[in-house]
Amino acid sequence: MDKIKLHALIKLISYVKFECEEYESKEFAGSPIIGELLKDLLEQYSDPEFKVTLDNPFTTTLIKAIKLRLKQTQYWESMNEELKLLYIQDLAAPYILDADLLKDLKNYNDT
Numbered sequence: 592m593d594k595i596k597l598h599a600l601i602k603l604i605s606y607v608k609f610e611c612e613e614y615e616s617k618e619f620a621g622s623p624i625i626g627e628l629l630k631d632l633l634e635q636y637s638d639p640e641f642k643v644t645l646d647n648p649f650t651t652t653l654i655k656a657i658k659l660r661l662k663q664t665q666y667w668e669s670m671n672e673e674l675k676l677l678y679i680q681d682l683a684a685p686y687i688l689d690a691d692l693l694k695d696l697k698n699y700n701d702t
Contacts, residue, residue, distance in 0.1 A: 621660065661700040
């Protein structure tokens with residue numbers, strides 16, 4: 592697949608997973624299959640636009656999207672702490688969040 596098509600596909604999946612605020616899109620946001628697909632595509636296409644770093648605007652978009660999905664989670668209160676952290680990791684996949692950010696996001700939704 593050429594780089595232009597690969598870039599377009601990454602942008603599309605990233606939008607559906609991290610930016611689309613339609614309630615129905617939450618099915619894709621937490622899907623391990625979508626996360627793995629995005630990971631595979633990102634491994635083929637290295638671009639700073641999709642790197643999670645403190646100075647990248649994409650990081651802000653990612654965190655905002657995770658917070659939105661967390662607020663939409665119906666069974667949050669019934670999850671134990673380990674399951675909550677795993678769920679947040681699934682929402683962020685294929686990006687790896689550090690332990691402090693994971694805890695901050697869990698605490699954000701616990702309040």
